[in-house]
Amino acid sequence: MPDDTELQAWAYLARVVEPPNAPLLSLCDHLGPVEAAAAIRARSVPRGYDDVLTATTARADTEMAEQDLELAARIGARLVTRDDAEWPAWPLLALGQADTASRGGEPLALWVRGSGRLDEAASTGIALIGSRAASRYGEQVTSTLAGGLAADNWTVTSGGAFGVDGAAHRAALACGGQTMAVMACGIDRDYPAGHARLFDQIADTGLVVSEYPPGTTAAKHRFLTRNRLVAAMSNAVVVVEAGRRSGAANTAAWARKLGRPLGAVPGPVTSATSIGCHRMIADGLATLVIDAASVIALAAPDGGGDIGPGPTRPTDALSPEAKRVHDAIPARGSVTIEEIAFSAALDIAAVRSALARMDVSGHVVNIDGAWRLA
Amino acid sequence: MPDDTELQAWAYLARVVEPPNAPLLSLCDHLGPVEAAAAIRARSVPRGYDDVLTATTARADTEMAEQDLELAARIGARLVTRDDAEWPAWPLLALGQADTASRGGEPLALWVRGSGRLDEAASTGIALIGSRAASRYGEQVTSTLAGGLAADNWTVTSGGAFGVDGAAHRAALACGGQTMAVMACGIDRDYPAGHARLFDQIADTGLVVSEYPPGTTAAKHRFLTRNRLVAAMSNAVVVVEAGRRSGAANTAAWARKLGRPLGAVPGPVTSATSIGCHRMIADGLATLVIDAASVIALAAPDGGGDIGPGPTRPTDALSPEAKRVHDAIPARGSVTIEEIAFSAALDIAAVRSALARMDVSGHVVNIDGAWRLA
Numbered sequence A, B: 001m002p003d004d005t006e007l008q009a010w011a012y013l014a015r016v017v018e019p020p021n022a023p024l025l026s027l028c029d030h031l032g033p034v035e036a037a038a039a040i041r042a043r044s045v046p047r048g049y050d051d052v053l054t055a056t057t058a059r060a061d062t063e064m065a066e067q068d069l070e071l072a073a074r075i076g077a078r079l080v081t082r083d084d085a086e087w088p089a090w091p092l093l094a095l096g097q098a099d100t101a102s103r104g105g106e107p108l109a110l111w112v113r114g115s116g117r118l119d120e121a122a123s124t125g126i127a128l129i130g131s132r133a134a135s136r137y138g139e140q141v142t143s144t145l146a147g148g149l150a151a152d153n154w155t156v157t158s159g160g161a162f163g164v165d166g167a168a169h170r171a172a173l174a175c176g177g178q179t180m181a182v183m184a185c186g187i188d189r190d191y192p193a194g195h196a197r198l199f200d201q202i203a204d205t206g207l208v209v210s211e212y213p214p215g216t217t218a219a220k221h222r223f224l225t226r227n228r229l230v231a232a233m234s235n236a237v238v239v240v241e242a243g244r245r246s247g248a249a250n251t252a253a254w255a256r257k258l259g260r261p262l263g264a265v266p267g268p269v270t271s272a273t274s275i276g277c278h279r280m281i282a283d284g285l286a287t288l289v290i291d292a293a294s295v296i297a298l299a300a301p302d303g304g305g306d307i308g309p310g311p312t313r314p315t316d317a318l319s320p321e322a323k324r325v326h327d328a329i330p331a332r333g334s335v336t337i338e339e340i341a342f343s344a345a346l347d348i349a350a351v352r353s354a355l356a357r358m359d360v361s362g363h364v365v366n367i368d369g370a371w372r373l374a
Helices: A004-016 A022-031 A033-041 A050-056 A065-074 A089-097 A118-123 A136-151 A164-174 A193-205 A220-232 A247-257 A272-282 A292-299 A320-328 A337-344 A348-360 B004-016 B022-031 B033-041 B050-056 B065-074 B089-097 B118-123 B136-151 B164-174 B193-205 B220-232 B247-257 B272-282 B292-299 B320-328 B337-344 B348-360
Strands: A077-081 A109-113 A125-130 A155-158 A179-183 A207-210 A237-241 A262-264 A364-367 A370-373 B077-081 B109-113 B125-130 B155-158 B179-183 B207-210 B237-241 B262-264 B364-367 B370-373
Touching (some): A004 A033, A004 A065, A022 A033, A033 A050, A125 A164, A136 A237, A155 A164, A164 A193, A179 A193, A220 A247, A247 A272, A320 A337, A320 B220, A337 A348, B004 B065, B004 B077, B022 B033, B065 B077, B089 B220, B125 B136, B125 B220, B136 B155, B164 B193, B237 B247, B237 B272, B247 B262, B337 B348, B348 B364
Antiparallel strands (some): A077 A109, A364 A370, B077 B109
């Protein structure tokens, strides 16, 4: 666990760039957080780290580390760094290996509000994401899925937005399950404002997480950057509803890039909010999922269930010939072997043999030489 | 075209077995229909054709050929044989190659009622099939699909049953399109009786087709046997709705066995009548289809459309950096380059460069040194 000096350095570093920033991460690995912060403040970095200076030009003089940590403490939050025991190193590892050209890369640190442990939440996470303008159907399916996942001890991870996200968090809470909201703004910002109470409830037992320092406002590019964390900290990502153009498509793309199984829930083809899900399935990018069991099968292929076989019928075990004989016997009343032979277009011997077998198996009964269904 | 003697022989042969029957087909190829009929009546067939005798024991003495052909003529129907110009030899060829152990095999002849040409209908067919107990959603989607296929000059093929089948035929007729009903009973039987008027309407411009001689009643095994003809005479088979156990699953299995593309329409995961469709898609057996265009793409991969790309946005062409700059400018009012640089965490030079490019492309405007969205 980092000491105060280190934590203050991490807090400074977490604000000095717009994350993620691979060069800064690399500099921290090279110098440690305290010296990295000092080098940036002094505008003097080791050879090869010039990109760090470029990326930190605008905010190098912003000294808010102490203030950020105090604010976090006041709202029951903490800064979790790469040096902490609860750092979800394994789930986030994929980010370092993914294309870091635009928005990839591991986070430098994560602000976490709530009583849940970040590494535990990340290692048991399943993301339920989708349209902010979810339909009633979408919210209903989200609730059913989230409830089922929570009951099976998965952490329901989402983005805290209206629509699918909110329904996912709420259903997990209602079932007494674990849930994690990954924000595109500071953990103190309660965006959207209408979810302020929900974020409080999530923090009570779960986690509200952000890569952005306190006070950061939500911005379009931050939603895209945030999405990679949702995908990384999930064993599977499920798009419950998504329109023709949806932010969920970006999280889905991250899931694929990071090797996370991607599921999508179908809906009416007449519903605009299912178009994105249907396209992902039709294009072979997502697996169709219908319930919590099929989502779990996606997240844990070895241990989960599947859609499963249908129920059996009494005549399933019969040979095709025996089925024809069976079909030739009316539902009510009895018939002779000759009548059956004609109707089924089988010879008498074949019908007699099939009837004898079905008599033994209890499918038919012989009463005074005529046959009827059992 | 067969002469009267041949046609009468075909009519006798079409009734003497429960179709399909590969040995009888083989005997007809060997002797021609007139001699094949004579051999069966005489219970004396060439060496190697003993199976034909076994299969024809029950009905060899049934002499109804003339009567069948007269009845057919009275209701505007005809017996189409393998010797006729309109015999759909190519579509049915796959049946001869498929596993003939149980219900496979080419038909010997087909009773056809209506004014449509059988070979044309079979070569332009797309099957829409599904639950008899279709939901309102299922019937609505069926109508939309059938209308779209009919408008694109495809023959809408189905089984004439209640639910999806009926909706498919009706919508094709309503759009002035071609439609074909393949029956599991004689073409004179109007099963289900509630569809008698619909069958009359189909026959007016399209085709009501059956492998079974007039008077044959519908039976469970005949539905299964009929299903192979629906699949064979279709360029694609689409399951619109299917419950956990549905006859549509059998037609779908035939489609796969015969190499016909198989599509399935998704629906609400809360709907029992979509369970079968979802399972086929999830198991990779069927392609998810959402509209007539995606069905046509399945039936004619080279000439059809697809689900297609979404609409574009004005900022789609911008670089990630330019998008960040764009996002940093509020929807209303103007901001300085420095404010943008801070908000986007980019250095001044990068912001200036992005703004200059977006000024040229018309995304932003510069008013008195401050920037606003165009």
